[in-house]
Structure formats: structure tokens, C-alpha cells
Amino acid sequence: MSVAIKANRLTPYLFLAPAGIILIFALLYPIGYMVYASFLDWSPSQRIGQAEFIGLRNYINLMSDEAFRESFWVTIRFAAVVVTLEMALGVGLALLLDRNIPGMAVLRTVFILPMMIAPIVVGLMWRYMYHPTVGIFNRTLKDMGLEGIPWLSDSTWSFIAVVIADVWQWTPFIFILALAAMQSLPRSALEAAEIDGASEWQKIILIKLPLMMPVLIVTLLLRLIDAFKVLEVILVLTNGGPGLSTEILALRIFRTAQEFQELGEAAAMSNVLLMLLMAITIGMFAYNRVQEARAARQRAIAEKGDD
């Protein structure tokens, strides 16, 4: 009997053990290791014990590195542009298509496709379409008698090209989340507004959007985090070029480790990227808290006023 009780007590730990072991050894340990490695002068042929401890020098080198600063701003610009465009398009389309049309199921299925196929393949598809001579865009332009666009060989156009590919791939994500949020809105609020004679626009701005706000903020946060992780599509499309015009941080980390074999410096860059993402996440959470607290306070005041 006592053995059985003991076994029962141990069961939860037995169930958790494999997951715990894997997460600790294959995820937490590497991340801690990375923080340590960022203080080392380390190349891939060395064991980590042989690498020299150089304190903050990797970080100082980064701060004074023109190319790193440039790629830091490219990352920020890329994330800001794609997330803004995708939020506007995704939420706009969701507002427009929030009705029972038979074709919606097909649209939703087709819309998931770009997110499901490998980013490498997405990059491949767009690279083919952007191709200066065989690509469909320039061929169409030439057929219409216009000049072809240097999609991937001009620094401004290549940034636009990368943004378009990302918008194509990820707008559906926002659309699907916004649509799900919209369809779980309380019907009563909308019906009450209709009875009061609210126009479509008033309903959207005064009721739908405010009620969807919590979901939209989480969606924005998720998309923003993912925008900093984009790598494969850009790697295949432009490999960061021309110049540094599309070299976002994730790509720079990859190239620093792979091509230039500077593991310590790559670790320091990884740390900067991680801290940036952490700051965004914490900022979003704090903003959410403040908003909730303010809403609660307003509700309390409103209720007092009613008494």
C-alpha cells in the first residue's frame, strides 16, 4: 500500500521529468551559455574553455561597428513597416469580410498556405517572380511597354521587395486572428447600437475596434516578435544586399557565425536582439496593464455616478 501511495506521489514528477530535462539541457542551458559566450573571443575551431575572456569588448566593438548599427536600424525599419502594413490590411479586410459569405471557408484555407510552407520556399518563389528577365513582374511590365524594375539589385527596391513578400506571407495571420476576435464579440452590444441607429462606421470605430483591442494588441505583439525572426526569406531573396540594405539582425548573426566565424561577436549580437525583443514584450505587457487599470477605474467611476 505504501509503495502504491509513493508511486502516486511520484507520478506527476515522472510525467514532467522528460520535458523538464529536455528544456533545461537543450534550451535554458544554451541561452545561459550564449550570455557567457558573448564575453569571449571565440572562434569555431576552439573549445569554449580555450576562448579568451575579454569582458565587454564584443559589445563595445558592436557599438562602434558602423555595419552593425546600420543593420540594427534596418531591422527596426523592417519590423515597423511590415507590422503596420499587415495590421492595417489584415484588420481592414477582416472588418470588410465579417459576414456569412459561402466563399469564406475557401479563402481562409487558401490564406493559411503562405504561412504553412517553408520560408525558404517562399523566398524561392518571390526570387523567381522578382527575377530581372524571367520574373513575372518585369515580364508583365515589359509586355506593357514599361521599363523593368531592378527589384533585387537596387537598395530601395530590394527593401520594398522584401516587405512585399513578408506582407504576402503574414497578412493572413492578422486577418484570421482579427476575424476570430470579431466573431466572438458580444452580439448584444452590436444589436443595441443598431437599434440606436448607429451607422456602419460608428459601429466599427465605437464598438468593434475598442472591444477587439485586447486581441489586437496580442496579435500585434506576436507579429512584431515574429518580424524580428524573419531570416530565411531574406536570405534567399537578397542575402542582405545590395550593400546592407536588407541585412536584418537575425541574418547578420547568421552570417557573422557562418561566414566570418566570429562566434563571440555573434553571441553578443544575439544578446542585443534578445534584449530588444524582451524590452518590446515587457513594454507591451506594461501597456496592457495600464490600459486595463484605467478601464477598471473608469468603470468604477461610472458605476459610482449611476448610484
Place this chain on the structure above:
Amino acid sequence: MASQTQTRNPAFYALIAALVFMSAGPIALMLATSFKTNVDVYDASVSAFFFTPTIQNYETVLCNVLWYEPAHVDYCDPTFGRALKNSLIVGLISTGLTLVIGCMAAYALVRFRFMGRGTVSMTTLLMRMVPPAVLLVPVFGIWTFQFGLDQTYTGIILIYTAMNLPFVIWILQSFIVQVPIQLEEAARMDGANPFQVFFLVVLPIIQPGLAAAAIFTFRIAWNEFLLANALSGRSTRTVPVTIVNSITEYDINWGVIMATGMLLAIPPILFTFVASKQIITGMTAGAVKG
């Protein structure tokens, strides 16, 4: 209902059709190009979608796994056939492993009240925050110098399992919470031990959740490039790695590379058509309900 009357408006159908076209167009173009000869690709007079199709590109790519020798292939490059096998091994094993381990952990977290859902959601979000590029340096270093797992399947499978676990635990938790505890109590009264209860009672009920988790996990393992590139050796390279290796060359054979891309894209596309509902559930669960 005002919105009901507007559904008859043909403009909405036109909009939906346009969106479907924009979304599926590039994929259709890739599919079409994969059946094109390289001569036709470079010939401006050949239309993008209307031409004489050929399966030569697929034969070139799969030459070493085909049961016959394609006549037009002079030299058979076994790279892709091998990579396809590697991708399948890595994808299937890591998915299976993640599901079993994740399921057990999710069950323990729900039934034995270890941590609240809040803690797990928080961990999942924090893990989602970590870009694979950030894991590149430490995982490469540790796997090579401490675990001795570089260039092996085990190394790649281990990191994929670890990367996917938080999400799988989190999504399965939301399904396990819905399993009535009475069912488990009844099974236990009949003399089943905790493991039997878990495998024979709980698992069959949460199948839809398992399907969603399996698709997401397999997709990541199947599509991932960065870590596979750093950890795999010549004989363990996965398909995304071989694709990137083959496009860095100056002269690209578009037909062949599109056929390769298409083969890589087929499993996720199939999943999408078979289980779009589960995928949407998995995608929206986090933001809308959590």
C-alpha cells in the same frame, strides 16, 4: 439584419476571388514552373501558365529514388533524394517525441496542479520570443564540443523537440482541461494505474488537440533551415539546407529548383487542406481565448 442583406453583393465575391488569387498565385506559379523546361523558362514568348508540361524536373530531383532511370539525366545527383529521407526522419521522430513528452507534461500540469495556466502561457510566449538565430551560436557550440551531437540526427531532433515543447504543452493543456475528471476517476476505480488512465482514457479524447500540435510541430521541423544548416553534416542535411546550397550558385536551373521547392511544400499544403480547421484553432487559441 442589415449585414445579411449585403451578403448578396457581388463586390464581396469579387474581393474574395481577388484575395484567393493573390494568396495562391505565387504558389500556382511555382507549381507551373516546376513542370517547365529551362528553355521555356528563359523564353519570353512562352506564357507563365500555358506551355507543354514535362515531369523532367521531378525526375532530375528524384533520380536516385525512382525505380527507373530517366533518359534525360546524364549524371544522377543523389543529394536531394538523401535530403528528403533526412527531412522525413528528422520531422517524424521529432514530432513523435515532442507529442509524447509534451502530452505527459501537459497532463501532469493540469491534473496535479503544478503551475497555473498563466505560468505556462508566459513561458510559451517567452520561448516564442527567442529567435532561432539567437540559439544558433550556443547550440552549435554545445552540440559540437560538449554533447558530441554535431552532424547527427539526434542533435537536430533534440533541438527541434526542445523548441516545440513549450507550445505543444501549452496547446495540449487547453484540451486536457476539458476532459471530465469523472471519466478518469471511473477508470481508476476499475483498477487502472495512472499510466493506463493517461494512455487509454485521456489520449483518445484529446485527439483533435494532438492533431493540431502534430501539424505545428512537424511543420517547424520540416521547414527549419538555420539550425539544421549549422548542425547537420554531409549525410544528414535536410531539404531546406540543400535548397539554399543549390541557389548560391550563379546559374540557377529554375525548373529543377521549383520542383525541389514544390516537393518541400507539398506536405504542409496537404495538411492545410485536410486540417485547416485544426490549424486555425491552434493559431487563434493563443490570442483570442488565452
